[in-house]
Amino acid sequence: MKLLNNSIMLLASAMLLMSSCQSNDIDNEHHYDNKLYISSEGVCSDLLIRADITEASREISYRLAAPATEDIQINVGAIPSMAATYNLMYNDNAIALGDEYYEIPEKTATIKAGDVSGDNIVINFKNTNQLDDKKRYVLPVSFMSASNIDLLDSKRTVYYVFKGAALINVVANISKTYFPVKWKSSVSGLKTITVEALLRSADWEAGRDNPLSSVFGIEGTFLVRIGDADRPRNQLQMVAPGGNFPNPNVAPGLPTNEWIHIAVVYDATTGERLYYQNGNLVASDNAASSSVSLGSNCYVGYSYDSSRYLPGEISELRIWNVQRTADQIATSMYTVDPTTEGLIAYWKFNEGTGGNIHDYTEHGNDLSGGTVEWVNVELPE
Incomplete structure (x- = not known):
C-alpha cells in the first residue's frame, strides 16, 4: 500500500510539473515582442x-x-542619405538615385487586425536609360513609422541598386526540354549555313546513357550536336552532307562550368566546313557537297528522342544563310546587330521569364513549348 501511495504521489507531481511547463510555454508564447519587418530581399541588385x-x-x-491585435498604419519613404550606410554595409561605391528616376505611388499601407501583412508597397522606376551606365546607383526605401507596433531595425530598409548592364545578363538552362522551330523564314535549299551559340554545361556526361547532346537542327539531315558513340561526350560534331564533321578527337572538347562560343560553317559554294571555338578555327575540311533544307522537324535541344537533350545553358543562338568570317565570329560572340545581312534567326534566350523565346530578327521565328530555368549571369565574365 505504501508503494502504491508513493506511485500516486509521483504521478501527481509529474502531472503538476507538466501543467506548469505548459503554462510557462503559453506565457512565453504571448510575451515576446511582436514587430514589423520587411520580408522581401534586403538588397535588390537586378536593376x-x-x-x-x-x-x-x-x-x-x-x-x-504574429497577427495584429488592431489595425496598424505603415508609412514608407525613400532616404537618399542612407546611400552611405549601404556602401559601408556592402562595400560598394553607389550614389543615391535622384528623385526624378522613381516614384512611390502609395506611401502608406494598413495591416488589418487579425492579419500579419498588408498590400505590398510598389516602387516605380522611370527614365533609367538616362543614367550613367558606368556608375552604380542605390535607392534606400525604409519604413518610416508604424502605429501600435515596433519596427525590427535590422529589417526595415531595402536597397534598390542600379548598375550598367553586361552584354548578357540572363541565359536559359534548357536541360531536358526542347523547342520545335516553326519557320517563317525561307530555309529550303540553303547552300550556306552558319550556326553560332554560347554554351555552358556542368557535366556533358549528365548521368545519362545517351551519349548525344543536341544543339540545333534536323536528325540525319543537318544537325549540330555534342558527343557520340565514337567520341568523347564533350566533342562537337556537325551532321551534314559530306559526313559527320569533324572526325573524333580532331578538335578540343568543350569545357565544363565554363562559357564557350561555338560556330560551325557549312558552305556548299566553296566546299568548306569549318568549326570555331571562341572565335578560333579548330577544324576544317572541304567536304560540303549539296544544299540543305531546314524546314521540317527542326529543333533546338532535340534530335531523334528526348534523351538527347542539351545538358546545360544556352545563349545567343544564331542561324545564318551566309558564311561568317573568323573576324566576324570573334568580334560578336556576345551580341550582334539583328539586322545584319544573312541572319535568319536570332534567339538570345534572355527573356528571364516564361517559356517563349523571341526571334530578334524581323522574321518572326519565335520559339515556344519548352520549360526553361532562367539563370542570371554577367557576360562577358
Missing part, C-alpha cells in the same frame, strides 16, 4: 541600366511575427 529599358517596378513585402 540594369540599358538603353532599351526605360522603366521598371519592384514591390516591398512585409509582415508581423
Whole structure:
C-alpha cells in the first residue's frame, strides 16, 4: 500500500510539473515582442541600366511575427542619405538615385487586425536609360513609422541598386526540354549555313546513357550536336552532307562550368566546313557537297528522342544563310546587330521569364513549348 501511495504521489507531481511547463510555454508564447519587418530581399541588385529599358517596378513585402491585435498604419519613404550606410554595409561605391528616376505611388499601407501583412508597397522606376551606365546607383526605401507596433531595425530598409548592364545578363538552362522551330523564314535549299551559340554545361556526361547532346537542327539531315558513340561526350560534331564533321578527337572538347562560343560553317559554294571555338578555327575540311533544307522537324535541344537533350545553358543562338568570317565570329560572340545581312534567326534566350523565346530578327521565328530555368549571369565574365 505504501508503494502504491508513493506511485500516486509521483504521478501527481509529474502531472503538476507538466501543467506548469505548459503554462510557462503559453506565457512565453504571448510575451515576446511582436514587430514589423520587411520580408522581401534586403538588397535588390537586378536593376540594369540599358538603353532599351526605360522603366521598371519592384514591390516591398512585409509582415508581423504574429497577427495584429488592431489595425496598424505603415508609412514608407525613400532616404537618399542612407546611400552611405549601404556602401559601408556592402562595400560598394553607389550614389543615391535622384528623385526624378522613381516614384512611390502609395506611401502608406494598413495591416488589418487579425492579419500579419498588408498590400505590398510598389516602387516605380522611370527614365533609367538616362543614367550613367558606368556608375552604380542605390535607392534606400525604409519604413518610416508604424502605429501600435515596433519596427525590427535590422529589417526595415531595402536597397534598390542600379548598375550598367553586361552584354548578357540572363541565359536559359534548357536541360531536358526542347523547342520545335516553326519557320517563317525561307530555309529550303540553303547552300550556306552558319550556326553560332554560347554554351555552358556542368557535366556533358549528365548521368545519362545517351551519349548525344543536341544543339540545333534536323536528325540525319543537318544537325549540330555534342558527343557520340565514337567520341568523347564533350566533342562537337556537325551532321551534314559530306559526313559527320569533324572526325573524333580532331578538335578540343568543350569545357565544363565554363562559357564557350561555338560556330560551325557549312558552305556548299566553296566546299568548306569549318568549326570555331571562341572565335578560333579548330577544324576544317572541304567536304560540303549539296544544299540543305531546314524546314521540317527542326529543333533546338532535340534530335531523334528526348534523351538527347542539351545538358546545360544556352545563349545567343544564331542561324545564318551566309558564311561568317573568323573576324566576324570573334568580334560578336556576345551580341550582334539583328539586322545584319544573312541572319535568319536570332534567339538570345534572355527573356528571364516564361517559356517563349523571341526571334530578334524581323522574321518572326519565335520559339515556344519548352520549360526553361532562367539563370542570371554577367557576360562577358
